[in-house]
Structures are given as structure tokens and as C-alpha cells.
Amino acid sequence: MRRITNRPIGDAPSDDAPEPxxxxxxxxxxxxxxxxxxxxxxxxxxxxxxxxxxxxxxxWAPYRPVSADDVRFLWDDALRRAACFDHRHFxxxxxxxxxxxxxxxxxxxxxxxxxxxxxxxxxxxxxGETGIESTHHxxxxxxxxxxxxxxxxxxxxxxxxxxxxxxTPGSSKGGLLAxxxxxxxxxxxxxxxxxxxxxxxxxxxxxxxxxxxxxxxLRDERVVxxxxxxxxxxxxxxxxxxxxxFSVSAPWLRGFDPADVxxxxxxxxxxxxxxxxxxxxxxxxxAFAMKRTIxxxxxxxxxxxxxxxxxxxxxxxxxxxxx
Numbered sequence: 001m002r003r004i005t006n007r008p009i010g011d012a013p014s015d016d017a018p019e020p021x022x023x024x025x026x027x028x029x030x031x032x033x034x035x036x037x038x039x040x041x042x043x044x045x046x047x048x049x050x051x052x053x054x055x056x057x058x059x060w061a062p063y064r065p066v067s068a069d070d071v072r073f074l075w076d077d078a079l080r081r082a083a084c085f086d087h088r089h090f091x092x093x094x095x096x097x098x099x100x101x102x103x104x105x106x107x108x109x110x111x112x113x114x115x116x117x118x119x120x121x122x123x124x125x126x127x128g129e130t131g132i133e134s135t136h137h138x139x140x141x142x143x144x145x146x147x148x149x150x151x152x153x154x155x156x157x158x159x160x161x162x163x164x165x166x167x168t169p170g171s172s173k174g175g176l177l178a179x180x181x182x183x184x185x186x187x188x189x190x191x192x193x194x195x196x197x198x199x200x201x202x203x204x205x206x207x208x209x210x211x212x213x214x215x216x217x218l219r220d221e222r223v224v225x226x227x228x229x230x231x232x233x234x235x236x237x238x239x240x241x242x243x244x245x246f247s248v249s250a251p252w253l254r255g256f257d258p259a260d261v262x263x264x265x266x267x268x269x270x271x272x273x274x275x276x277x278x279x280x281x282x283x284x285x286x287a288f289a290m291k292r293t294i295x296x297x298x299x300x301x302x303x304x305x306x307x308x309x310x311x312x313x314x315x316x317x318x319x320x321x322x323x
Contacts (some may be wrong), residue, residue, distance in 0.1 A: 007257050014121045021022065021294065021295060021298055021304075022047070023047060023294050023304065023307055023308050023311060023312065024047050024048075024049045024111075024308075024311075024312050025046075025048060025049065025275075025290050025291070025294065025311040025312055026048075026049050026050045026052075026311070026312055026315040026316055026319070026321070027043075027048065027049070027050070027051040027052065027275075027276050027277050027279075027290060027315075028052045028126070028165065028224065028274060028276045028315045028318070028319065029052060029054060029096070029128075029129065029165055029226055029245065029247065029276035029277070030051055030052070030053060030054070030276065030277050030278060030279040030280075031053065031054055031057045031278070031279060031280040031281070031318050032051055032053040032081075032082075032093065032279070033053060033077070033078055033124070034082050034280050034281030034282065035279060035280075035281055035285075035287070036056075036281070038287070039279070039285075039287040040085060040088075040089050040091075041089065041172065042285075042287035042288050043091050043287065044089055044090040044091060046242055046287075046288050046291035047181050047290075047291060047294075048091040048290070048322060049091055049092065049252065050091055050092040050093070050094060050315075050319075051091060051092075051093060051094070052094045052095065052096050052125060052126060052165075052319070053078055053081070053082060053085075053094070053095050053096070053129065054078075054098075054100070054129050054165075055074055055075045055078035055079070055095050055096060055097045055098070056071045056074035056075055056078070056097070056098070056099070056100055057074075057102075057129070057280065059101055064099050064104075065104060065106050065287065066103050066104065066105045066106065066139065066213065067105070067106050067107055068105065068106065068107035068108065068110040069107075070105075071099065071105060071111055072111065072114070075097050075118060078095050078097075079095055079121060079123060079124075082094070082095050082123050083123075090204075091204045092321075093123070094123055094124070094125040094126075094319070094321075095121075095124050095125070095157040096124070096126040096127065096128045096129065096165055097118045097119065097121075097124050097127060098115070098127045098128040098129060098130045098132060098153055098164075098165075099111050099112070099115075099130055099153060100129055100167065101130060101131065101132065101133040101136075101141055101146050101149065101150065101167070102133050102136055102167075103136050103137040103138060103139050103141070104136065104139035104141040104145075105139060105141075105149075107216055108145075109148050111151045112149070112153070112156070112176040115127070115153070115156050116156055116159065116160060119156065119160040119162055120160075124162070125162065125166065125319045125320065125321070126161075126162055126163050126165050126224075126319060127153055127156060127157045127160070127162050127163070127164045127165070128153075128164050128165030128166065128167065128224075129165045129166070129167040129226060130149070130150050130153050130164070130165075130166065130167060130225075130228075131150060131166040131167040131168055131205065131209050132146050132147070132150060132168075132169075132205040132206075132208045132209055133146065133167065133169055133205065134169045134194040134195050134198070134201040134204075134205060135169065135191050135192055135193070135194045135195070135201075136191070136192045136291065137190055137191065137192075137306060138190050138192070138282070139192075140192040140193075140195075142195070143195055143208075147208065147212065150212055151211065151212040151215060151216060154212050154213055154215075154216035154218045155216045155217075155218075157216070157218055157222060158216055158218045158219075158220055158222075158295060161222075162222075163222045163223070163224060163318050163319065164218070164222065164223055164224070165224050165226055165245075166204055166206075166209050166223060166224060166225050166226055167226055167227065168202050168206055168209070168225060168226060168228075168232065169196070169201045169202050169205050169227075170202070170227070170253060170254070170255075176271060179311065197318055202227075202229065202231060202232055203231055203232055206225060206232050206236065207235070207269050210235075210240060213242075215306055219241075220241035220242045221241055221242075221243075221252075221318075222318075223240075223242040223243065224242070224243045224244075224245050224274065224318060225242050225243065225244050225245065226244045226245045226247065226276065226278075227245075227246075227247050227253075227254060227278065228244045228245060228247075228256070229246075229254055229255040229256050229260075229303050230255070230256055230260055230264075231255075232244075233264055235262075235269075237264075237268045237272060241272070242272070243272045243273070243274055243275055243314065243318060244264075244272060244274070245274035245275065245276050246261050246264075246273075246274070246275050246276070247275075247276050247277065247278035248261075248275050248276070248277055248289050248290065248293045249277040249278055249279050249283075249285045249286055249289040250278070250283060250284070250285065253283075258293055258296035258300060259300060261273075261275070261293070261297065262297055262301070262302050265297075265302055266302075267296055268307040269309050270306040270307075270308075270314075271309065273309075273310045273314065273316070274310060274311070274314050274315055274318075275290060275293060275310055275311050276292055277289050290311065294307055294311060297310075
């Protein structure tokens with residue numbers, strides 16, 4: 001190399017520089033309505049093609065029991081906001097509608113009665129998030145009542161042909177939420193006592209969810225088990241045909257890191273793995289989480305086509321986008 005400087009600068013590394021990492025992505029789970037305009041611009045800047053907003057997510061320690069009218073207000077508001085986001089940004093905004101189980105809902109049967117009508121909206125591409133939960137905000141919801149509400153949503157998913165996004169409890173790995181409560185505005189005394197053993201709650205909840213999937217006659221291929229962590233990987237990927245999605249915006253809460261995801265892809269392949277962010281404004285988050293994880297997976301040696309399958313092709317296929 002011809003020297004043109006006064007001081008030595010060293011030789012360039014001998015290995016080839018990586019090619020630009022231009023991988024599109026689709027986020028199947030985020031609470032977009034709680035985020036900022038700048039967050040949504042970050043999706044534009046980092047390769048986002050579409051995101052799915054959970055219409056009625058956490059009920060944030062309600063000062064009174066959550067009613068069916070409260071939830072329908074959130075459903076309607078999400079659909080209204082989705083049109084605004086779509087108009088101002090360069091990714092497509094879709095919505096998932098369902099009865100979340102992180103707080104008891106009075107009159108949930110009213111919601112289940114009208115949910116099929118909401119599923120006919122062109123922006124609604126999934127049912128959820130829903131699934132068995134162990135700990136609740138303020139208003140506890142017993143397992144029997146949860147089974148009824150979750151199971152009926154699985155029946156509706158079967159009848160409407162929409163996929164379902166299945167929420168699972170936080171990881172039991174090291175009591176992470178307690179350790180990092182400073183990063184989570186609602187990590188306070190409003191949480192109820194758990195219904196399931198905290199050490200096995202995630203696995204126990206997924207086992208109940210899978211029973212309800214079978215009872216509803218819902219095909220595994222239409223089910224996305226979300227908030228994955230290493231403890232449920234064998235259960236989902238070895239005993240079912242469901243998809244498994246890792247929520248990457250808060251590894252301190254979920255109990256995994258990109259290296260764990262890379263190991264799962266290496267062992268099981270990319271065909272039933274997804275990534276999502278579960279971004280929410282009340283939690284410390286990174287609007288570039290999806291792009292950063294894509295880069296991390298590439299650095300860890302995951303094949304680029306496998307990364308594309310995980311972050312783009314799989315969600316595109318499950319949600320029926322671009323068909």
C-alpha cells in the first residue's frame with residue numbers, strides 16, 4: 001500500500017469487509033400507539049416494511065375494573081391511529097385485535113361476541129395478543145376464566161382464518177423484572193400474586209395454551225407463541241408446528257440475548273422462528289432493536305438468508321401480507 005501519511009496507520013485487516021446489510025423486516029408485535037413519532041421514523045430508517053400494533057395491550061394498573069367498553073375503545077382507537085401512522089410513515093401499519101389477559105375484564109363475553117366483526121377490517125391481520133397469564137395488574141383473573149376467554153379467541157381464529165399471537169408470562173430466569181424495575185414504569189405493587197409457580201410459569205402457561213389450541217381445532221401453523229425464552233424452545237419447536245417469536249427490545253426482561261437466538265436458529269433452522277420487538281412506551285426500549293438484532297445475528301455468523309426468513313419471510317407468510 002502506498003504511504004501518503006507522516007505517521008504509520010497500520011495495514012487494513014486481511015479479511016474482506018462485510019457487504020451492506022440491507023434486510024427488510026416485519027414486526028408482528030408492538031404497542032405502536034404508545035410510541036413517539038421519532039420511534040416510528042426509526043422503523044422507516046432501519047428497514048421496517050410493516051408492523052402490527054396490539055390494539056388493547058396492558059391496562060396499566062387500572063383505577064377501576066376494566067370493562068368491555070374500555071377494551072372496545074382501545075380497539076377502535078388503535079384502528080384510527082393505524083390510519084394516521086400509515087399516512088405519515090413509510091411502513092405499513094396493521095393491527096391485532098384481542099382480549100389481553102394481563103388484567104381482569106368485566107363483560108369479556110361482549111368482546112368475544114363482536115371480535116369476529118373486527119376481524120373483517122382490512123387492517124386487522126391477527127388476533128391477540130392473548131394467552132394464559134400468571135400475574136395481573138390490579139384485577140386478578142383466575143385460570144378457569146382465562147381458559148374460557150383465551151380458548152374462545154382460538155375458536156374465532158380458526159373460524160376467521162387469522163393467526164393468533166399468544167402472550168406468555170415473563171421469563172423466570174433470575175427474577176429479571178424485579179432486578180430491572182427501574183426500566184419499567186409499571187413495575188410496582190399493583191401486580192397481583194401469581195397463579196402459577198414463578199419458576200415454571202412460562203412453561204406451564206404455554207402447555208395450557210397448547211391444550212386450548214388443540215381443543216379449538218386451530219392449526220399449529222396459525223399460532224405464534226410469543227415472548228420466547230430458552231426454557232420453552234424445546235416445548236414449542238420439538239412437540240408442535242407452531243411458530244416461536246423472540247421479543248428483542250428488552251432482553252433484560254425476557255431472559256435471552258442474540259446469541260441465544262442464533263443458537264436456536266442453528267439447532268432448529270429458521271423456518272418457524274420470528275423476531276418481534278414488543279416495544280411499549282412505559283418500558284425502556286430501543287426503536288432500532290430489530291435492526292440491531294439483525295446486525296448482531298449477522299456478526300454471530302447466522303446466514304443472511306436465514307435472517308431474512310426469520311425477520312421478513314416468516315411474518316409475511318403468517319400474516320398473509322403480499323399474497
